[in-house]
Amino acid sequence: MANESVSGFCPECNRISELQVRSRVTATAPRQLFDQLDPGEDGLHSAQYSIAFCPNCGGVFLHVAATSEPSDLPYEAMLFPISNRRDVPGLPEPVRRTFLGAQSCFDTGNFEACVIMCRKCLEAVCAFLGANDGSLAARLRTLRDSGRIEAKLYEWADELRLVANDAAHDLEIRISKDDAVDSVDFVEAILLYVFALDRRFRDFRARRMEKGPEGSSNKAMQPDAPSARR
Ligand SMILES: [Zn+2]
Known part of the structure; x- marks a missing residue:
């Protein structure tokens, strides 16, 4: 397992990480993968379940992957954690x-x-x-x-x-x-x-404008500072 990894979104780190796989077992594919099957695919081969850890925060993940029959198309899903959303503040x-x-x-x-x-x-x-x-x-x-x-x-x-x-x-x-x-x-x-x-x-910028004279004296002393360009 030394160098094996799966990529997944880490909710703790708020980004997609290369999760380090520590343990893997083979078993019947879960419903989540059958639900993804494309038209024309009849089923799935045995699935590989991986327990993986985020290298940054140590968070634990359960990942599953399998290929389909008859075309051997790859399917995968993250079974745990279930919800891993990124949010951006202030979105309509x-x-x-x-x-x-x-x-x-x-x-x-x-x-x-x-x-x-x-x-x-x-x-x-x-x-x-x-x-x-x-x-x-x-x-x-x-x-x-x-x-x-x-x-x-x-x-x-x-x-x-x-x-x-x-x-x-x-x-x-x-x-x-x-x-x-x-x-x-x-x-x-x-x-x-x-x-x-x-x-x-x-x-x-509004905060800096409020500061008034201090802001302007800084600008005079540092003509190349980014704040002075605007
Ligand atoms: Zn993490």
């Missing part, structure tokens, strides 16, 4: 609901549904920020052009949109766990930027 309800939905799909191994929910979350962000016209691509461009999201975030959002398009329209495609992890991470970064960090930065 539709944004929060779709973001939690994306994570819920990820937790149960439904990676296609996960990236589609990530896309819905982006749509909710566009609607909240008032970009309602045209395709999602056009709405994201509107947000970029009006300065509501930075160029780099726009790039991430647009790539997420394309992954979700594939998931929604291409019957042959299977979304990998890595793509689903990255999609949730990118959406989280966008939400943090749009709803949490921007507000915190405005509060931060």
Whole structure:
């Protein structure tokens, strides 16, 4: 077991970690995996149950994985802890609901549904920020052009949109766990930027403005400090 790991979201650390596997047993696959079976798959081979630990906080996890019959497609789920949601403060309800939905799909191994929910979350962000016209691509461009999201975030959002398009329209495609992890991470970064960090930065700047003369004398002494550029 020395170097074996499974990736999973650690609620204690609030991020996806490489969980170190300490023990593994083989047994019949659980209902959670049968519920995920794609059309055309008849069943599952024996499942591997892993007891794993977060390397950062020591939290314990029970992970299960099995392949299907007849196509040997991989399926997996985290059986414990059951609820492991990341939250971003200050989200409007539709944004929060779709973001939690994306994570819920990820937790149960439904990676296609996960990236589609990530896309819905982006749509909710566009609607909240008032970009309602045209395709999602056009709405994201509107947000970029009006300065509501930075160029780099726009790039991430647009790539997420394309992954979700594939998931929604291409019957042959299977979304990998890595793509689903990255999609949730990118959406989280966008939400943090749009709803949490921007507000915190405005509060931060307002606090510094309140300080008055002390703030201005610092600026005069340190012309290259970030606060002096704005
Ligand atoms: Zn942890």
